[in-house]
Amino acid sequence: MSQLREALPQEVARKRRSASGDFFVRLARDKRLGVVGGVIFFTIVLLAVFADFVAPYGMDEMRIMDRFAAPSAEHLLGGDQVGRDILTRLIYGARISMVVGLAGTSITVVVASIIGVPSAFFGGKYDITVQRFVDAFLAFPGLLILLTVLSIVGPGILQIVLVLGILTGIYSSRIVRSAVIGIKENDYFLAAEAIGSPTYKTIMRHIMPNIMPQLIIIFSITIGGIILDEAALSFLGFGLPPEIPSWGGMLSWEGRRHMEVKPELALYPGLCLAVVILGVNMFGDAMRDLLDPRLRGSEAS
Amino acid sequence: MRQYLIRRLLLVVVTLFMVSTLVFLSIRLIPGDIVDSLIAELQRSSGTYLGTLDREALERLWGIDVPIYVQYGRWMGVLPRPDPVTGEESFSGIFQGSLGASLKLGAPVTDMIRGRMAVTFELGLMAIAIACLIALPVGIYSAIRQDTVGDYVGRIIAIIGLSTPNFWLAMMVMLYPALYLGWSPPVALISFREDPMGNLMQFLIPAAILGTSLSAMIMRMTRTMMLEVLRQDYIRTAWSKGLKERVVVTRHALKNALIPVVTIVGATLPIMIGGAVIMENIFALPGMGRLMTNSLLQRDYTVVSGVNLVFATAVIVANLLVDISYAYLDPRVRYR
Numbered sequence: 346m347s348q349l350r351e352a353l354p355q356e357v358a359r360k361r362r363s364a365s366g367d368f369f370v371r372l373a374r375d376k377r378l379g380v381v382g383g384v385i386f387f388t389i390v391l392l393a394v395f396a397d398f399v400a401p402y403g404m405d406e407m408r409i410m411d412r413f414a415a416p417s418a419e420h421l422l423g424g425d426q427v428g429r430d431i432l433t434r435l436i437y438g439a440r441i442s443m444v445v446g447l448a449g450t451s452i453t454v455v456v457a458s459i460i461g462v463p464s465a466f467f468g469g470k471y472d473i474t475v476q477r478f479v480d481a482f483l484a485f486p487g488l489l490i491l492l493t494v495l496s497i498v499g500p501g502i503l504q505i506v507l508v509l510g511i512l513t514g515i516y517s518s519r520i521v522r523s524a525v526i527g528i529k530e531n532d533y534f535l536a537a538e539a540i541g542s543p544t545y546k547t548i549m550r551h552i553m554p555n556i557m558p559q560l561i562i563i564f565s566i567t568i569g570g571i572i573l574d575e576a577a578l579s580f581l582g583f584g585l586p587p588e589i590p591s592w593g594g595m596l597s598w599e600g601r602r603h604m605e606v607k608p609e610l611a612l613y614p615g616l617c618l619a620v621v622i623l624g625v626n627m628f629g630d631a632m633r634d635l636l637d638p639r640l641r642g643s644e645a646s
Numbered sequence: 647m648r649q650y651l652i653r654r655l656l657l658v659v660v661t662l663f664m665v666s667t668l669v670f671l672s673i674r675l676i677p678g679d680i681v682d683s684l685i686a687e688l689q690r691s692s693g694t695y696l697g698t699l700d701r702e703a704l705e706r707l708w709g710i711d712v713p714i715y716v717q718y719g720r721w722m723g724v725l726p727r728p729d730p731v732t733g734e735e736s737f738s739g740i741f742q743g744s745l746g747a748s749l750k751l752g753a754p755v756t757d758m759i760r761g762r763m764a765v766t767f768e769l770g771l772m773a774i775a776i777a778c779l780i781a782l783p784v785g786i787y788s789a790i791r792q793d794t795v796g797d798y799v800g801r802i803i804a805i806i807g808l809s810t811p812n813f814w815l816a817m818m819v820m821l822y823p824a825l826y827l828g829w830s831p832p833v834a835l836i837s838f839r840e841d842p843m844g845n846l847m848q849f850l851i852p853a854a855i856l857g858t859s860l861s862a863m864i865m866r867m868t869r870t871m872m873l874e875v876l877r878q879d880y881i882r883t884a885w886s887k888g889l890k891e892r893v894v895v896t897r898h899a900l901k902n903a904l905i906p907v908v909t910i911v912g913a914t915l916p917i918m919i920g921g922a923v924i925m926e927n928i929f930a931l932p933g934m935g936r937l938m939t940n941s942l943l944q945r946d947y948t949v950v951s952g953v954n955l956v957f958a959t960a961v962i963v964a965n966l967l968v969d970i971s972y973a974y975l976d977p978r979v980r981y982r
Contacts, residue, residue, distance in 0.1 A: 378802075480657075481664035484958045484965075488920030489938065493672055493950055496942040573811055577924060580813050581939060596814060604821050611821055615814030623809035630805070 371635055379631020385624025392436060393443035400433040404590060413607050425610055426603045435617055438592040441585065442572050442621060444502065449509040449571040454560050456514025461521025462552060465529065466544075476522075482515045491574060495583045505584055509571050517563045524559040528552055558636040565629035569622045576618050592618045650973055658966050665958045666740055670721050672954070673947040684749065684945060708749060721746070745952035750944050755952035758937060763956075765835070765933035769856070769922050772849055774911065776857030777864055782907070784861075785868025789903075790895055792873060800865070807862030812921055816855050816928045833930050852925040859921065860914050867910040868903070875903040905975050912968035919957050 372379055392399060401420075407427045414424035422431040464475045482490075490512060498504045528534055528551070537547050576593025578584030585591045587598040592614040600611030685701060705711040709720060709727065719725030723739020738744040745755040788800040824830040831851055838845040875881065876899055884898045923935030930936075934953050941949035 378805075477660055477664055480661045481668055483916075484661060484665050484962045485668075485954065486916040486919035486923075486957055486961065488923055489954055489957055490672075492923075492938065492942055493954060496945070496950075497672075569809065576811055577813060577920075580811075581924065581927060583942065593811075593813075596817065600817065604817070605824070608821055608825060611814075611817050615811055615817070618814065619806075619810045622811075623806060626805055626809050 368635065372631060376631035376635065378627045379635075382624040382627025382629070382631065385620065386628050389439050389621050389624070390443055393440040396436050396440045400430075400436040402430040402433040404433065404437045405429065405588070406433070413603075422613060423607070423609060425599050425607070431609065431613060434590045434595060435592070435613055437590045438595060438614060438617060439621070441502070441589060441591040442575065442618070445506055445509070445575045445591075446568045446572040446625075448506045449513070449575070450564050450568045452507065452510025453513040453517055453567050453571070454564055456511050457517040457521045457563055458553075458556075458560065460515060460518035462525055462548060462556075464518070465522045465525035466548060466552065472522075479515060479518060482512070487512060487516070487574070488577065491578055492581070492583055495578060500584060500586045502585060502589070505575055505578065509574055513567050513571060513574075517567060520559055520563055521556060524556045525552055528555050562629075562633045562636055565625075565632040569625040569629060572625065573618070573622055647973065651970065654966065654969055654973075658962055661962055662959065665962065666722065666955060667718075669951045669955045669958070670718055673951050687945070709746075740955075745955065746948045748941075748946055748949050750946045755949050758949060759934060759952055759956055762932055762934045762937050765931050766919075766922055766926070766935060768838075768849055769853055769925060769931065769933060770918055772853035773856035773860060773918060773921070774914075776854055777860035777914075778911065780858065781861040781864035782868055785865040786872055786895075786900065786903075788865070788869045789872030789876060790891075790899075801869070804862040804865045807858055808866075810859065812855055812859040813924045813928060815859070816852065816925060819851060819855065820928065831929055835932055849931075852929045852931065856918065856921045856925050860918055863914055863917070864907070864910055868907050871906045871910075872899060872903040875899045878902075905972060908975075909968050909972060912964050915961050915964050919961070 372383075407429045408424075409427065412424060412426060414420050416423045420430050420432070422435070425431055425434065460475065460479070464472045491508060494508050494512075495504060498508065534547070534551055537551050542550075575584055575591065576596070579591045579593035580597045582597060585594050587594060595614040596611060600614060604611040685704060688704075702711065709717060712720075716725060719739075720727040721739050723737050723741035723744070725737075725739075726735035727738050728735045738746075743756065745759070747754055748758060751758075784800045784804075788797045791797050820830065832844075832848055836844040836848050881894060881898055884894045889898075919935075922933065923938060925931065926933040926935040927939055934956065938950060938953045941947075941953070
């Protein structure tokens with residue numbers, strides 16, 4: 346216990362001293378798990394980008410004689426119910442997860458800023474009104490809104506990216522809002538206001554650059570959730586159409602229907618999901634701790 | 647305290663109002679082609695052609711033949727709703743405790759939900775109990791032994807738990823015992839009145855899966871809260887008084903750390919409801935989540951909006967109770 350009490354002031358001092366420069370040095374030194382997570386994440390990104398070259402077969406290439414094929418040199422993980430190579434489908438699944446994850450999270454960050462920044466900047470009645478809307482959204486279990494909206498707009502990558510991005514953006518806008526409220530206390534902000542800096546200029550020059558750490562944090566702690574949400578929605582049959590090899594969809598369309606014949610069909614896609622999300626979460630946690638230790642433990646809000 | 651309560655209650659009323667408006671808009675803003683597809687489905691299932699006259703009749707039956715603000719008034723129960731057959735007008739909306747009738751079955755949505763509430767409630771309650779049983783001891787241990795092997799093991803297990811999709815875990819639990827032990831979970835709901843043990847056992851597996859995935863989240867937050875409390879001045883005072891570790895941890899730290907943990911459990915409720923939807927689907931439990939997905943597949947949007955509203959209200963009420971108990975336990979909150 347004494348260790349805990351001694352270490353604290355030093356830790357704080359160390360964090361202050363190296364607050365800006367050697368980010369990667371700190372990542373490598375203090376956050377080994379984060380590095381592991383980052384390596385997993387970027388490997389999957391590369392796999393997704395170069396899927397056409399890495400995958401042994403074409404995405405939809407099927408040979409009916411390879412139906413439920415056992416693992417062999419030809420098919421490292423075997424074949425599925427119509428004779429498609431499972432490994433190939435999994436690699437293309439990485440592409441789907443990464444596209445949904447990265448695009449969805451980018452929209453999240455944009456939406457969170459569009460809602461959060463003006464809400465904190467203008468304050469007053471505008472803030473109260475907007476925050477009541479956010480409250481109302483927060484009251485809905487996320488999965489239920491996603492299901493409802495997706496059943497209306499229909500399945501598809503564009504729909505799922507937009508719906509996931511916007512909804513998560515509304516949830517994350519609280520983090521942006523509180524960051525901006527913190528900035529409004531600073532002297533440089535008061536000075537900008539005092540010299541009559543126009544609104545857009547104050548926001549672009551003084552607020553946006555200073556909430557970058559929070560935006561990066563939102564990006565890194567929500568990407569795992571977005572990938573998982575897409576998988577859950579596709580699993581329930583409301584996400585992506587069956588011809589797209591999404592891991593969640595594979596679990597449902599191929600895995601659930603044929604798991605008694607070939608359990609691997611249900612095993613591998615979930616394993617891929619777990620590994621990717623584990624990597625993304627470890628990386629995201631490290632980023633959050635390094636950029637803003639105060640946000641520790643805010644992952645469920 | 648009283649002022650805080652009043653402020654908090656007013657906020658809840660506003661939020662509930664907004665939530666019901668959002669639920670209303672979410673289905674009424676559906677573009678017209680949904681009406682067409684509903685009619686097409688009806689034609690297919692009945693095998694007869696429904697002309698324009700029938701379309702008007704159907705729109706009247708579904709109450710979508712009037713401007714949207716009138717629909718809204720009827721839905722809230724401030725404007726009278728005419729009976730589609732007799733034309734008699736009566737008030738039936740949210741204020742009267744009615745959520746309308748199912749588009750497909752014609753049955754009142756409230757009745758459909760009432761019959762299924764118990765299943766979801768039982769699943770959720772068991773899941774939360776299991777989650778807390780795992781999360782609290784591990785989270786507390788992790789905090790008081792920060793940066794030891796035990797702490798790392800706990801944190802790694804938590805992050806693995808956070809990353810494992812619960813629907814996949816559920817599939818594995820369905821699949822592998824069935825393959826190797828010839829055991830699979832029951833398909834039909836076992837009534838609690840007829841076989842209490844069987845009923846509990848049936849819910850135990852989905853609840854355990856849901857509970858473990860929730861426990862990862864609760865555990866991480868418990869650890870954070872506990873660490874925060876351990877850094878407080880009064881803990882240093884307790885140490886310097888020469889108190890034993892057990893006393894410092896249980897009497898001084900735990901009591902203060904557990905208050906925010908109550909909030910955490912409240913905050914996980916929306917996530918738990920999402921998980922319950924998935925578990926009910928995989929384990930064929932006839933709860934509200936299954937009603938929701940079935941109604942979505944059948945495009946029965948009045949049922950969907952009813953379930954959404956009930957779940958959202960549950961979350962709001964739970965958060966209110968959490969906030970009130972928080973303010974009651976921790977006087978500092980009231981003056982914020």
